[in-house]
Amino acid sequence: MKMEQSARYVVRRKERTSIVNSIVDNSMKYLLLLCALLTVFIVASIIVYVSKNGINVFKEITxxxxxxxxxxxxxxxxxxxxxxxxxxxxxxxxxxxxxxxxxxxxxxxxxxxxxxxxxxxxxxxxxxxxxxxxxxxxxxxxxxxxxxxxxxxxxxxxxxxxxxxxxxxxxxxxxxxxxxxxxxxxxxxxxxxxxxxxxxxxxxxxxxxxxxxxxxxxxxxxxxxxxxxxxxxxxxxxxxxxxxxxxxxxxxxxxxxxxxxxxxxxxxxxxxxxxxxxxxxxxxxxxxxxxxxxxxxxxxxxxxx
The missing domain is CATH 1.10.3720.10 (MetI-like)
Structure with missing residues (x-):
């Protein structure tokens, strides 16, 4: 009985550890994706902001x-x-x-x-x-x-x-x-x-x-x-x-x-x-x-x- 209980405990512990690791992995994956998207957004925003204001000059100048x-x-x-x-x-x-x-x-x-x-x-x-x-x-x-x-x-x-x-x-x-x-x-x-x-x-x-x-x-x-x-x-x-x-x-x-x-x-x-x-x-x-x-x-x- 003790051996069976010990084996069940080990299995449950491995399952919990696997679930935690999966959550951590997914969280890190999405965090890294968010950082990458944020970087792209910042660069794109700078280009759009600068060029949008720059194009306005051609309303007054050829x-x-x-x-x-x-x-x-x-x-x-x-x-x-x-x-x-x-x-x-x-x-x-x-x-x-x-x-x-x-x-x-x-x-x-x-x-x-x-x-x-x-x-x-x-x-x-x-x-x-x-x-x-x-x-x-x-x-x-x-x-x-x-x-x-x-x-x-x-x-x-x-x-x-x-x-x-x-x-x-x-x-x-x-x-x-x-x-x-x-x-x-x-x-x-x-x-x-x-x-x-x-x-x-x-x-x-x-x-x-x-x-x-x-x-x-x-x-x-x-x-x-x-x-x-x-x-x-x-x-x-x-x-x-x-x-x-x-x-x-x-x-x-x-x-x-x-x-x-x-x-x-x-x-x-x-x-x-x-x-x-x-x-x-x-x-x-x-x-x-x-x-x-x-x-x-x-x-x-x-x-x-």
């Missing part, structure tokens, strides 16, 4: 005039953002050209040439890079790079694309280096061994075999760095000059979409044409960021396949 005019004067009711998006595009390309090339070369050295101790020091430095606030980069640019440019080019103010590109290229280095280094290190070692067996040197192997195999990851790093460069505000604002004008020199003050939004958002009334113009500028940035993310997804899918 689409062509808004994007192709270089005259920005809210007091006169003129809202042409050619200088803004052109400045953003040029600055991003300059930063990617400098920071992308330097970052990939650093990643190659870390992954294939650097001794272990130097590699660890470089990884530590990259971690520090990530943690430095953007305002610190901007302050260094304002107090070091801008005066230096002014000394080298006495006719310039020191502000413009050049100091902004230098600062921005430094800021995107951690993104390019870390992702590129991981991609290069993940290349199958058998590729290198086969290259060495054919008589190739280490440099030839790295640039002819390893880099092409790691190219999808490197492209992903470059695109993510572009997204970072597009959205950077504070550091750029401190060194670019913040003048809404189309320039043809790296040493003339100009402006970008992000800095333009920051400079004007405290001066306009919500719901006004000025405010809606800033919302449309933010919408442009959002659409470009989404496009870059979609490109990354496409590259990743092709890499997997």
């Amino acid at each position: 689409v062509e005039g808004f994007f192709t005019s270089d005259y920005w004067s809210p007091d006169e009711g003129e809202f042409g953002i050619l200088a803004f998006w052109r400045g953003t595009l040029i600055l991003t390309l300059l930063a990617i050209t400098i920071g992308g090339a330097l970052g990939v070369l650093c990643a190659i050295y870390m992954s294939k040439f650097a001794p272990k101790k130097i590699r660890e020091v470089m990884k530590f430095a990259i971690d520090i890079f990530v943690g430095i606030p953007s305002v610190v980069y901007g302050f260094i640019g304002l107090t070091v790079i801008v005066p230096l440019i002014r000394e080298v080019f006495p006719d310039s103010t020191g502000f413009g694309f050049l100091p902004a590109a230098i600062i921005l290229s430094i800021m995107i280095l951690p993104t390019v280096i870390s992702i590129s280094e991981a991609s290069i290190s993940s290349v199958d070692k058998s590729y290198e061994e086969a290259s060495y067996a054919l008589g190739a040197t280490k440099v030839q192997t790295v640039f002819s075999v390893v880099l092409p195999s790691a190219l999808p990851g490197i492209i992903t790093a470059i695109i993510l760095a572009m997204a970072r460069a597009l959205g950077e505000t504070m550091a750029v604002q401190m060194v670019i000059g913040n003048t809404p004008q189309v320039v043809n020199s790296l040493l003339e003050p100009t402006i970008t979409l992000t800095t333009g939004i920051v400079m004007d958002m405290g001066s306009c009334e919500f719901g006004s044409t000025w405010s809606n113009a800033l919302f449309m500028m933010a919408t442009v940035l959002l659409m470009v960021s989404i496009l870059l993310i979609l490109i990354i997804r496409l590259i990743q899918r092709r890499q997997v396949s």
Whole structure:
């Protein structure tokens, strides 16, 4: 009798435990689903809110005039953002050209040439890079790079694309280096061994075999760095000059979409044409960021396949 009662007790206890575990599992599943849906809702709400307010600007301004005019004067009711998006595009390309090339070369050295101790020091430095606030980069640019440019080019103010590109290229280095280094290190070692067996040197192997195999990851790093460069505000604002004008020199003050939004958002009334113009500028940035993310997804899918 005692054995039967003990067995029944064990069975009932297992059943209760199974029921509790099932409830906990289902609860966690629905909680995680709720968190995922909440995240999607927040992102969608931001996109809808910003774009909805931005589209209202076209009730007062034509689409062509808004994007192709270089005259920005809210007091006169003129809202042409050619200088803004052109400045953003040029600055991003300059930063990617400098920071992308330097970052990939650093990643190659870390992954294939650097001794272990130097590699660890470089990884530590990259971690520090990530943690430095953007305002610190901007302050260094304002107090070091801008005066230096002014000394080298006495006719310039020191502000413009050049100091902004230098600062921005430094800021995107951690993104390019870390992702590129991981991609290069993940290349199958058998590729290198086969290259060495054919008589190739280490440099030839790295640039002819390893880099092409790691190219999808490197492209992903470059695109993510572009997204970072597009959205950077504070550091750029401190060194670019913040003048809404189309320039043809790296040493003339100009402006970008992000800095333009920051400079004007405290001066306009919500719901006004000025405010809606800033919302449309933010919408442009959002659409470009989404496009870059979609490109990354496409590259990743092709890499997997």
